[in-house]
Amino acid sequence: MLNSKKTNILLAMAGAAALMASSPVLAQAPAEPTPAASTAAPAAAPATPEADPATIAETTGGAHGGGITPISMFMEATVVVKVVMAGLLLASILSWTLLLIKLFEFGALNRKTDTFLENFRGARTIADMRAVATQEEFDGNPLADMAAAATEEIELSRQSGLSVTGDHLDSALGRATAAVSAVQSGLAKRLSGGQQFLASVGSIGPFVGLFGTVYGIMNSFIGIAESNTTNLAVVAPGIAEALLATGIGLFAAIPAVVFYNYFNTRIAGYGTRADGFAAELLNGISRQLDKGA
Numbered sequence: 001m002l003n004s005k006k007t008n009i010l011l012a013m014a015g016a017a018a019l020m021a022s023s024p025v026l027a028q029a030p031a032e033p034t035p036a037a038s039t040a041a042p043a044a045a046p047a048t049p050e051a052d053p054a055t056i057a058e059t060t061g062g063a064h065g066g067g068i069t070p071i072s073m074f075m076e077a078t079v080v081v082k083v084v085m086a087g088l089l090l091a092s093i094l095s096w097t098l099l100l101i102k103l104f105e106f107g108a109l110n111r112k113t114d115t116f117l118e119n120f121r122g123a124r125t126i127a128d129m130r131a132v133a134t135q136e137e138f139d140g141n142p143l144a145d146m147a148a149a150a151t152e153e154i155e156l157s158r159q160s161g162l163s164v165t166g167d168h169l170d171s172a173l174g175r176a177t178a179a180v181s182a183v184q185s186g187l188a189k190r191l192s193g194g195q196q197f198l199a200s201v202g203s204i205g206p207f208v209g210l211f212g213t214v215y216g217i218m219n220s221f222i223g224i225a226e227s228n229t230t231n232l233a234v235v236a237p238g239i240a241e242a243l244l245a246t247g248i249g250l251f252a253a254i255p256a257v258v259f260y261n262y263f264n265t266r267i268a269g270y271g272t273r274a275d276g277f278a279a280e281l282l283n284g285i286s287r288q289l290d291k292g293a
Contacts, residue, residue, distance in 0.1 A: 084212030209249020216242025
């Protein structure tokens with residue numbers, strides 16, 4: 001009896017051990033991670049590809065290296081565009097030089113004219129007028145030349161035995177007026193030196209610059225077709241170089257137009273002054289002839 005009870009207890013314990021061994025919770029106990037497994041995860045990250053140096057250079061401006069200046073654009077331009085820009089810059093320099101020359105010229109002309117008029121208005125006879133007009137100090141002054149021409153005509157009439165008073169006064173004044181008009185006819189030409197150059201630069205400067213721009217942009221589009229790329233960083237420098245030609249054309253033309261108009265005003269003003277002096281001169285000669293001087 002006791003032996004059978006012992007046998008049953010042993011069987012029950014063996015069954016319980018079998019049930020515990022077959023339990024899922026106990027069968028799937030977590031295994032302790034190994035060092036190799038913990039270091040394997042970072043190695044699986046994808047490698048980052050290195051940037052192509054050619055691509056970097058292309059996106060940062062190519063040969064310009066991202067620093068585009070007017071000088072660098074001029075140096076990188078084609079030969080035709082360089083010639084256009086150089087010619088326009090030279091024309092601009094000449095325009096500014098001409099401005100300085102004519103400013104000094106008109107300044108000296110007005111000072112000499114003021115001095116001449118002051119001396120001329122102090123003359124009492126036609127001989128005195130001629131003496132003032134033929135002074136070396138006033139050589140080349142337009143108003144002095146007008147006075148010299150008129151008084152010389154009166155003197156020549158006298159030397160020829162012609163009467164310059166009385167009934168012959170009008171004919172004598174007519175000859176003096178013709179002599180004055182001959183000097184006045186060349187006055188505008190004497191004062192307008194350089195005006196034609198300023199007018200030419202002002203009128204054709206923008207078109208010359210536009211020609212350089214068209215040629216430069218044409219070459220830029222040809223380069224785009226050959227390189228088979230539309231990257232703005234690649235094509236922009238060439239277009240900027242072409243547009244620089246138009247900018248220089250305007251830089252040369254605008255001052256030239258301003259200078260041309262300014263000097264035209266100065267020439268017209270001096271012409272008005274000369275007309276007033278011509279009337280004053282002929283009135284003075286007529287008065288002296290009436291007096292028999």
